[in-house]
Amino acid sequence: MEKKYLLNTKQMAEFVARGFLRFDEMVPDAINQAVMAEFDAGTTQSAPAGTPLSQCYPEPSAVGKMLRLPELQGIIHSLVGPDPTFDHHAIHVRQPNEGKAQGMHGDSIIDTRLHFDIQIMYFPHDVPLEMGGTLVVPGSQYRRINEMDIARYQNFKGQIPMVCKAGSILVLHHGIWHCGRQNRTNQKRYMFKVRLNPRVRQYRLWNTDDLEQMSGSNKEIFTRNTNAIEDVQTILSRQEPWFEGAAGRLEIINRINQWRFLTGDQNFDVHYWLTRLENMPENRLEAA
Numbered sequence: 516m517e518k519k520y521l522l523n524t525k526q527m528a529e530f531v532a533r534g535f536l537r538f539d540e541m542v543p544d545a546i547n548q549a550v551m552a553e554f555d556a557g558t559t560q561s562a563p564a565g566t567p568l569s570q571c572y573p574e575p576s577a578v579g580k581m582l583r584l585p586e587l588q589g590i591i592h593s594l595v596g597p598d599p600t601f602d603h604h605a606i607h608v609r610q611p612n613e614g615k616a617q618g619m620h621g622d623s624i625i626d627t628r629l630h631f632d633i634q635i636m637y638f639p640h641d642v643p644l645e646m647g648g649t650l651v652v653p654g655s656q657y658r659r660i661n662e663m664d665i666a667r668y669q670n671f672k673g674q675i676p677m678v679c680k681a682g683s684i685l686v687l688h689h690g691i692w693h694c695g696r697q698n699r700t701n702q703k704r705y706m707f708k709v710r711l712n713p714r715v716r717q718y719r720l721w722n723t724d725d726l727e728q729m730s731g732s733n734k735e736i737f738t739r740n741t742n743a744i745e746d747v748q749t750i751l752s753r754q755e756p757w758f759e760g761a762a763g764r765l766e767i768i769n770r771i772n773q774w775r776f777l778t779g780d781q782n783f784d785v786h787y788w789l790t791r792l793e794n795m796p797e798n799r800l801e802a803a
């Protein structure tokens with residue numbers, strides 16, 4: 516995998532903090548058109564769960580062409596490694612003026628791993644707000660819920676509706692809260708989703724050339740204004756509007772654990788939050 520296609524440390528930290536990455540207008544229009552024609556013809560072939568992705572969507576599949584774009588291959592490699600496993604896909608079609616939306620959902624209560632799957636969502640045509648693209652709640656991926664438990668809620672502080680141009684891609688952590696919104700236009704809306712599972716340990720799979728420089732150290736954070744520097748600690752301590760008053764501590768701890776898992780650096784911390792909880796001295800005071 517050529518390094519130039521891999522994610523950098525800042526992008527990985529953003530994925531760990533917010534549970535998604537967004538790539539606007541990444542897929543060329545010829546592929547967008549071919550994919551929609553394939554959907555209309557109903558010829559997109561799925562594969563059994565557990566099939567290596569490289570064996571799915573053989574030529575001349577238009578979806579295969581999209582997934583084999585080197586830019587997307589680099590993103591996939593960075594998050595779930597080389598040739599991950601195909602889990603399932605879905606061709607979501609929302610009819611014109613459909614009059615209903617999907618309830619907000621997520622499914623992390625059954626999945627407590629630090630290993631994670633990704634869901635790639637691909638939007639082959641322009642999606643204006645009234646077409647109701649996918650809605651995501653940034654930073655919700657570690658907040659464990661059971662499927663549609665949250666479906667009664669229609670709107671969340673800080674939610675992001677996917678309003679985008681044709682060929683845009685969203686890459687989601689499997690736990691993020693999301694839903695498909697109502698299509699209020701006269702046109703059909705398409706969204707293709709594919710879930711991928713890693714086949715290798717998710718350890719430093721991105722371009723880590725800038726990791727050292729972005730990591731900082733605990734010593735440094737007390738001697739500089741971290742808010743002025745876009746380092747990993749700054750990105751992982753950023754609040755989402757829905758976080759509770761107490762500084763969103765729970766999510767920051769979750770992010771630290773995820774970052775330690777991805778980097779193997781068990782001393783990594785964000786502003787001493789986790790180190791404090793780990794301080795359980797066993798040595799006894801020596802008698803004077």
Ligand SMILES: [Fe+2]
Pocket residue numbers: 620693694
């Ligand atoms: Fe979903």
